[in-house]
Amino acid sequence: MNFRLSLIVSAAMLAAAPQAIAQDRTAFEQQAREIYRNVVEIRSARGHEKVPEVVDYIVGELKAAGFAGEDIQITDYDATGEATQGLIVWYRAEGEPSEAPIVLLAHMDVVDALAEDWVRDPYKLTEEEGYFFGRGTADNKYGVTSLVATFIRLKEEGFVPTRDLVMVLSGDEETGMVSTRAQANYVHETIKPAFILNADAGGLSLGPDGEPLIYGVQGAEKTYATFELTVTNPGGHSSAPRKDNAIYELADALKNIQAYKFPVRSSELTRASLEAGGRQRLDKLGNAMRAFAADPTDENAIEILRDDPSTVGTIGTTCIATMLRGGHAENALPQSATATVNCRIFPGVGIEATEQTLKDVVANEDVKFKLISDLVESPESGLREDVLGALNAALEERGVDVPVVPHMSSGGTDGMHYRNLGYDTYGVGGSAAKSNDTYAHGLNERLPVDSFYDGLDHFHVMLKELAGPDE
Numbered sequence: 001m002n003f004r005l006s007l008i009v010s011a012a013m014l015a016a017a018p019q020a021i022a023q024d025r026t027a028f029e030q031q032a033r034e035i036y037r038n039v040v041e042i043r044s045a046r047g048h049e050k051v052p053e054v055v056d057y058i059v060g061e062l063k064a065a066g067f068a069g070e071d072i073q074i075t076d077y078d079a080t081g082e083a084t085q086g087l088i089v090w091y092r093a094e095g096e097p098s099e100a101p102i103v104l105l106a107h108m109d110v111v112d113a114l115a116e117d118w119v120r121d122p123y124k125l126t127e128e129e130g131y132f133f134g135r136g137t138a139d140n141k142y143g144v145t146s147l148v149a150t151f152i153r154l155k156e157e158g159f160v161p162t163r164d165l166v167m168v169l170s171g172d173e174e175t176g177m178v179s180t181r182a183q184a185n186y187v188h189e190t191i192k193p194a195f196i197l198n199a200d201a202g203g204l205s206l207g208p209d210g211e212p213l214i215y216g217v218q219g220a221e222k223t224y225a226t227f228e229l230t231v232t233n234p235g236g237h238s239s240a241p242r243k244d245n246a247i248y249e250l251a252d253a254l255k256n257i258q259a260y261k262f263p264v265r266s267s268e269l270t271r272a273s274l275e276a277g278g279r280q281r282l283d284k285l286g287n288a289m290r291a292f293a294a295d296p297t298d299e300n301a302i303e304i305l306r307d308d309p310s311t312v313g314t315i316g317t318t319c320i321a322t323m324l325r326g327g328h329a330e331n332a333l334p335q336s337a338t339a340t341v342n343c344r345i346f347p348g349v350g351i352e353a354t355e356q357t358l359k360d361v362v363a364n365e366d367v368k369f370k371l372i373s374d375l376v377e378s379p380e381s382g383l384r385e386d387v388l389g390a391l392n393a394a395l396e397e398r399g400v401d402v403p404v405v406p407h408m409s410s411g412g413t414d415g416m417h418y419r420n421l422g423y424d425t426y427g428v429g430g431s432a433a434k435s436n437d438t439y440a441h442g443l444n445e446r447l448p449v450d451s452f453y454d455g456l457d458h459f460h461v462m463l464k465e466l467a468g469p470d471e
């Protein structure tokens with residue numbers, strides 16, 4: 001109740017919101033909820049080919065609100081064997097735009113959910129116990145809803161942006177990112193935005209009592225890279241063992257990787273994030289987070305952060321064995337052995353340098369390396385003053401007074417493809433959640449109802465700040 005109440009009674013809001021506007025807002029909230037319900041209830045997961053239904057529905061809503069057909073582009077994609085679509089919608093400036101466009105991202109697909117495993121039907125929007133339940137209520141149908149509803153709201157208010165606003169919705173973010181890659185290239189060649197805002201990351205963190213603690217902006221993602229390490233051998237009969245053995249050699253290589261610690265890395269962004277995270281907890285780990293933020297050479301702090309799964313990835317690259325196969329018969333010497341090693345590479349280090357480090361660590365030329373994931377390097381986006389200002393204005397409108405803290409995530413949103421092309425990309429979603437509300441990809445995904453309604457103002461304020469006439 002607390003921060004919704006503080007929003008309602010905030011003196012600034014009362015002064016700015018006479019009764020008539022309050023009624024409009026209610027109508028808008030109902031409209032947004034209806035959009036949310038419709039998109040959540042379409043099973044746009046792999047194997048169902050229903051992203052086009054989401055596109056069709058959204059396009060209908062946008063056209064009804066006055067968006068011209070020529071400003072709506074639907075593209076078909078063959079996403080690793082199945083059909084999906086991407087949607088790009090222009091909210092155009094009138095006359096000569098003041099600045100380069102802003103691109104806004106969200107994704108329309110979801111990770112599939114099986115009704116028999118859930119307490120409620122995952123493809124029905126259910127409001128219960130102060131939450132909206134359903135697949136995509138958080139990841140990322142909420143992002144889609146907040147962008148679409150905000151475009152409609154601004155249009156209905158007669159808002160004319162001073163620069164083009166371009167909404168780019170992808171259709172296979174959770175699987176192959178075929179649509180994402182194609183859209184990112186299109187944006188790069190044709191739209192050339194000033195920067196990118198992603199509704200699929202970032203948001204308010206709430207404490208156990210529901211009080212907002214910090215607003216996290218996703219400003220960086222680690223680079224995802226997977227290698228296969230293979231040792232081959234002539235093999236032979238197991239009754240006559242050779243000195244060299246593919247399984248033993250591979251095991252030695254993996255033990256070397258296990259023992260190796262990648263150099264400690266930090267950036268302004270990761271230090272700010274550790275400092276803010278550390279302030280929220282008063283235990284040994286929290287103290288180490290703050291100590292590292294103050295002095296990234298503090299050996300004691302490094303040791304503690306390295307030992308904790310929640311922080312080890314924030315202070316450098318990690319590479320870890322995830323799969324193993326080898327040999328072909330119980331009485332034959334192995335002719336080959338292969339391990340899969342997954343790396344999360346700190347921004348700026350690079351895939352090639354990481355591969356070289358692993359080769360040096362393994363120190364055996366018989367171990368052959370093969371990169372099996374796509375190459376997507378994702379440099380860090382330094383926080384821009386204008387984006388920070390717009391975020392602070394949005395939080396103020398919501399009656400929330402908390403620090404805005406950039407953070408790095410482990411990798412995997414549409415944003416990394418845009419950073420890869422050189423665009424500053426910020427995860428600035430409007431939702432608010434406690435750490436135990438995070439059910440993305442999992443069972444019984446949910447979003448607090450208050451967070452849904454409060455977050456609707458989020459992009460509305462931000463876009464007016466970033467693309468509205470100077471007041």
Ligand SMILES: [Zn+2]
Pocket residue numbers: 107139140173200413
């Ligand atoms: Zn997502």
